[in-house]
Amino acid sequence: MKIIQDFKVLSNIKISKDYFVLDLLSDKKLPKIQPGQFVQVLIENSKNTFLRRPFSIHDVNYEQNTISLLIKKIGEGTTSLSLIQKGDKLNIIYPLGNNFKVLNNKKVLLIGGGCGIAPLLYLAKKLYLNNNHITTLIGGKCKYDIIETDEFFKISDIKITTEDGFIGEKGFVTEHSVFTNNLDFDFIYSCGPEMMLKSVAKIAKLKNIDCEISLENTMACGFGACLCCVTETKDGNKCVCTDGPVFNINKLKW
Amino acid sequence: MVDLSIDIKGLQFKNPVLTASGTFGYGEEFEDFFDIGLLGGIIVKGTTLQPREGNSYPRMVETASGMLNAVGLQNKGVEYFISNIYPRISKYKTNIIVNISGSSIDDYIKAAEKINELENIPAIELNISCPNIKHGGMVFGTNCNSAFEVTKAVRDVYKKCMIVKLSPNVTDITEIAKSVESAGADAVSLINTILAMSINAETRKPVLSTITGGLSGPAIKPVALRMVWQTYKSIKIPIIGIGGIMNATDAIEFILAGATAIQIGTANFIDPITSIKVIEGINSYLIKHNIKTIKELIGGLIL
Numbered sequence: 001m002k003i004i005q006d007f008k009v010l011s012n013i014k015i016s017k018d019y020f021v022l023d024l025l026s027d028k029k030l031p032k033i034q035p036g037q038f039v040q041v042l043i044e045n046s047k048n049t050f051l052r053r054p055f056s057i058h059d060v061n062y063e064q065n066t067i068s069l070l071i072k073k074i075g076e077g078t079t080s081l082s083l084i085q086k087g088d089k090l091n092i093i094y095p096l097g098n099n100f101k102v103l104n105n106k107k108v109l110l111i112g113g114g115c116g117i118a119p120l121l122y123l124a125k126k127l128y129l130n131n132n133h134i135t136t137l138i139g140g141k142c143k144y145d146i147i148e149t150d151e152f153f154k155i156s157d158i159k160i161t162t163e164d165g166f167i168g169e170k171g172f173v174t175e176h177s178v179f180t181n182n183l184d185f186d187f188i189y190s191c192g193p194e195m196m197l198k199s200v201a202k203i204a205k206l207k208n209i210d211c212e213i214s215l216e217n218t219m220a221c222g223f224g225a226c227l228c229c230v231t232e233t234k235d236g237n238k239c240v241c242t243d244g245p246v247f248n249i250n251k252l253k254w
Numbered sequence: 255m256v257d258l259s260i261d262i263k264g265l266q267f268k269n270p271v272l273t274a275s276g277t278f279g280y281g282e283e284f285e286d287f288f289d290i291g292l293l294g295g296i297i298v299k300g301t302t303l304q305p306r307e308g309n310s311y312p313r314m315v316e317t318a319s320g321m322l323n324a325v326g327l328q329n330k331g332v333e334y335f336i337s338n339i340y341p342r343i344s345k346y347k348t349n350i351i352v353n354i355s356g357s358s359i360d361d362y363i364k365a366a367e368k369i370n371e372l373e374n375i376p377a378i379e380l381n382i383s384c385p386n387i388k389h390g391g392m393v394f395g396t397n398c399n400s401a402f403e404v405t406k407a408v409r410d411v412y413k414k415c416m417i418v419k420l421s422p423n424v425t426d427i428t429e430i431a432k433s434v435e436s437a438g439a440d441a442v443s444l445i446n447t448i449l450a451m452s453i454n455a456e457t458r459k460p461v462l463s464t465i466t467g468g469l470s471g472p473a474i475k476p477v478a479l480r481m482v483w484q485t486y487k488s489i490k491i492p493i494i495g496i497g498g499i500m501n502a503t504d505a506i507e508f509i510l511a512g513a514t515a516i517q518i519g520t521a522n523f524i525d526p527i528t529s530i531k532v533i534e535g536i537n538s539y540l541i542k543h544n545i546k547t548i549k550e551l552i553g554g555l556i557l
Contacts, residue, residue: 001286002286002287003286004287004525004526004527042524042525048318049316050316050317050318050319050320050321050471050524051316051321051523051524052523052524093526217311218312218314218315218316219314220314220321220323220520220523221283221522221523221526222523223283223526224279224283225277225278225279225283225284225522225523226276226277226314226323226325226523227276227299227308227313227325227328228313228314228323228325229311229313229314230308230311230313230328231311232310232311236307237307237308237311237328
């Protein structure tokens with residue numbers, strides 16, 4: 001059930017250079033939200049932002065009826081959102097899209113590149129509740145892209161890479177030593193830049209590990225009406241907003 | 255109590271607010287947001303005789319007060335519509351109108367014949383104005399002779415209400431409107447998207463995979479309004495106004511310019527409840543201005 005409603009901004013916290021987390025309060029009970037789903041946010045007071053912007057749901061708190069969004073400042077829309085203040089209202093359509101498959105009692109690897117870590121926190125929490133052993137690999141260009149490690153540290157083994165090697169291992173996430181050692185994971189979940197996801201998919205296929213990735217795409221509606229955000233799959237063009245954003249790599253033409 | 259109802263060739267609409275093809279899916283995508291039965295009508299996604307995969311990604315780019323799309327009529331074909339979608343949506347208590355497009359006159363005829371058989375589809379919208387397909391589409395709608403030919407050919411096989419959707423990408427839209435009127439169209443809807451493009455200065459590449467696409471949204475409203483007004487003065491059949499309508503005031507402007515009904519398009523993406531707000535807003539406008547029926551307002555522009 002898709003809902004359109006106003007949320008009240010509880011906090012807007014800058015967590016790193018260009019990254020911020022919005023905690024948003026609903027005045028009614030939250031619907032069931034699955035890890036991997038996203039929201040479409042209306043950005044007012046941003047004169048060149050005409051369409052809503054899609055963001056992964058970073059975390060959910062059913063007791064307090066709040067959701068969190070982890071956002072990276074990239075263009076005018078996200079810059080405008082970064083300036084939003086406690087008490088402001090945000091109009092949101094949610095929960096949208098499909099979800100990651102939450103397994104039980106498995107050994108899983110989460111790979112997040114930059115802001116791609118956004119949908120993985122709520123997923124990690126769900127996986128943790130289902131007794132999975134979780135390893136989280138976080139990669140970025142520089143130290144500013146390595147965020148929220150404390151949250152992940154509580155429930156998973158953390159591994160880090162940066163392209164400049166300032167923290168963690170130097171190189172791309174897919175060059176991390178976790179891949180050169182004996183890779184005995186049952187499942188890989190990943191989100192990040194498309195180039196990174198393609199490398200992850202390649203490794204997963206090579207090692208014969210099942211893998212789901214969350215794709216990003218420019219969207220007009222976010223709920224399957226406009227057919228703008230398609231990606232090529234083995235079953236033809238599919239909307240990232242309704243058939244995704246989560247796809248099993250075997251479904252994609254990669 | 256004001257009367258919002260209108261009719262087009264005897265087909266009754268409970269209000270003049272319809273949703274535009276390609277912006278409202280099959281209505282089902284909006285069921286969570288409101289009762290589809292409140293609308294005057296819905297025009298479902300452009301349907302072709304054969305299935306179409308549409309164009310490659312990127313298909314969409316945001317522009318100043320609007321967006322470009324190059325979807326390219328992605329749909330599963332008329333047979334799939336009839337056997338899978340129609341049974342699900344024919345329950346809606348509103349006029350369900352199918353938008354038909356094709357690459358040849360024969361395509362249009364065959365698709366229209368099939369849709370003609372569907373009891374709960376009281377009208378078609380003949381799309382001779384899609385700018386995003388390589389063959390057919392807009393080619394038919396930018397020339398008086400071909401616009402006449404395709405309209406006449408479908409008229410011969412389709413007996414219910416036939417609306418023809420016109421392209422703005424012409425020198426004089428009134429000439430095309432007159433051609434389709436003389437070929438037997440019951441109404442015209444205008445405007446389809448305006449052919450446009452977007453370039454990424456950094457990569458020096460076009461943003462859309464198809465290089466050009468169709469511009470929609472409030473950016474095109476003044477153009478659409480002008481074309482509706484010009485067309486209103488040139489033909490006798492009803493006009494359905496389309497182009498960047500975001501609220502009731504926009505809708506009323508189109509009706510004043512001569513539109514009998516209007517379609518909400520791009521606004522559906524941003525606020526899925528726009529069409530309901532427009533119905534309520536038109537109602538309030540009539541009450542405020544002490545007008546008993548929306549019909550009194552059609553072409554009510556004061557010069």
